[in-house]
Amino acid sequence: MKTPLVAAVFRAPRRPLELEALDLDPPGPGEVAVRMVASGVCHSDLHVVDGEWERLTDLVLGHDGAAVVEELGPNLAERPADAPLDAGGLRVGDLVVLSWIAPCGACRACRRGEAWLCARPIGGDHRVEPPAVRLRRPDGSPIGVYCGIGTFGERQVVAAGAAIPVDPATPPEIAALIGCAVTTGVGAATKTAAVRPGESVVVIGLGGVGLSVVMGAALAGADPIIAVDRVPEKLAVARLAGATHGLQAGGGPRPGVRAGRGVRAAAEGALSPEEIRATVRDLTGGGADHAFEAIGLTATVEQAVELVRLGGTVTLVGMTPQGQRAGIDVYDFVEQGKVLRGSTYGSAVPALDFPRIARLYLEDRLPLDLLVGERIGLEGIDSALAAMRRGEGLRRVVVY
Ligand SMILES: NC(=O)c1ccc[n+]([C@@H]2O[C@H](COP(=O)([O-])OP(=O)(O)OC[C@H]3O[C@@H](n4cnc5c(N)ncnc54)[C@H](O)[C@@H]3O)[C@@H](O)[C@H]2O)c1
Ligand SMILES: [Zn+2]
Ligand SMILES: [Zn+2]
Structure with a gap:
């Protein structure tokens, strides 16, 4: 069964993103379907929109996001109800921070424990090769998903390894920013350097x-x-x-x-x-x-x-x-x-660092509220990108 959603699609450099009605396939093996709750607007989206980084077109941008798990792929067992969040596995209803690197677990970097340098991250091709396509236009043509998570869409199917459960008390905006800006910056200071x-x-x-x-x-x-x-x-x-x-x-x-x-x-x-x-x-x-x-x-x-x-x-x-x-x-x-x-992704191992950073915030040890500026809808992304070009304001966050 297909699920309808609206997403902001990058069609060509230096053009506004287009809001489009799209269809999402159910999750395949090793995947989960998620409903987005918030997404930061990061300069790494702006680099693509401005043509400074060459990427595919017909792509849902956004990579700084948090979501709620709606459905597990066919081969995934639910984490037992009484198991702690970090026991591994996901449950429907989990608040998850989405990682723009879903480590493959098998390459040399992953085996060295350096997930942030994974050579073959799952979804790293933006999910446009036929077996990985889950998102389509109504005519059936595939739509790519930035870094395999495309957080400027109301829903997505992502690799289970990209969905990291965090304490459900974490506010959506904060959880979203842990997905990129926070982990990148805090990790650069505390882990890389x-x-x-x-x-x-x-x-x-x-x-x-x-x-x-x-x-x-x-x-x-x-x-x-x-x-x-x-x-x-x-x-x-x-x-x-x-x-x-x-x-x-x-x-x-x-x-x-x-x-x-x-x-x-x-x-x-x-x-x-x-x-x-x-x-x-x-x-x-x-x-x-x-x-x-x-x-x-x-x-x-x-x-x-x-x-x-x-x-x-x-x-x-x-x-x-x-x-x-x-x-x-x-x-x-x-x-x-x-x-x-x-320093890439703050030398983070998402499965360990995302829940830890969320906990530091909840314990008042990281004042992440200071980062959050305007809350916007999907239709506000272009003006958010324009304000970022001018260096104005704090982090704008799409709230779904
Ligand atoms: N290494 C990684 O893993 C990683 C992850 C995420 C983002 N990034 C990159 O980090 C960079 C910053 O991202 P962001 O989202 O914080 O960007 P941003 O646009 O929100 O912030 C840039 C800041 O630089 C300031 N600035 C611009 N020109 C300046 C100048 N000449 N002198 C002093 N200050 C100046 C702006 O006022 C603004 O406050 C981007 O290049 C982004 O692509 C890297
Ligand atoms: Zn790997
Ligand atoms: Zn980013």
Whole structure:
């Protein structure tokens, strides 16, 4: 039996998403049908819409989502009613955070325990190859599902391994953001870079991801935590999230993007890259132990390398348009013994880290409410993406 739903479909770069009525097949073996409850709008959706990352068209975007399990595929046994959430398996009615990597469990990375580097994640082809297609237009033609979860749709069929149960007391918006921004940012600080108590941290870019890096650094006991963004509102939120200092950057808007009101205001009284460097040196006694880039601009990637001390670690979280290269002064970099590393999905093992992060939130140890801005419907995604292009506002979340 087919289930009808509405979803926001990416048809071509630099065009608005289209709301379409689609049909969903029942779950196959190893799959579950879910009803979406919330989805964040992440810059990794915007990169696709803006044509900066080449992806399939006729694709339901969204990858930062939470859902409720409605039906288990034919070969899946329900988790017993009295078993704890982390006993493995799913039950109809579970609140699940959707993972944009459903680890295959068999590749070398999975066998090393590095699920975030899985070479063959289930649904990683966006479910467009015939055996994996579950979503179709009324004429039967297949629709792809971003990262195998396509959270900008009212319902989806996903791999059971992509649906991670969390405490049902977790609010839908928070559960959704754990699916990408929070896990990516908190994990970059606590897992990838493994920041230690008393280490100094600078975070460049304070969107949903960068603010989560700040929270992760605070959780790890970092001090000072210097937050950098060109939008003053973000600096104020970063202070609430645990940053000890906020520096307003004067960097202009992304090429081709008209400055919004917030951006122009930010340019007044903002610090130049040289002033930021001098201030970070002053505050850290010569350079930060850790710098995180959470925007995805080559200029701020290069800046991050300049902001760490000798032997300091630069962790890149932001992702540029595909094919861009950043430059480092190799002589200085080597002589100064610096470390440069990439962080994908916060080095997370979703099945362990999602429920743990939800618990930290419920125990008031991670102030994730600070991330949530406007709640919108599916029809509001295009204006949410436009506001994100301008750097305005906090994380917008689609609430179903
Ligand atoms: N590594 C991963 O696994 C992973 C996961 C999710 C997202 N990402 C990437 O992380 C990046 C950030 O995502 P997001 O959703 O938080 O984005 P976002 O658009 O919400 O936030 C970007 C922030 O950077 C600020 N900014 C922009 N240009 C600036 C400049 N020149 N100087 C200072 N601040 C500037 C903006 O004001 C904004 O606050 C994106 O590139 C996204 O694709 C990576
Ligand atoms: Zn794998
Ligand atoms: Zn994301």
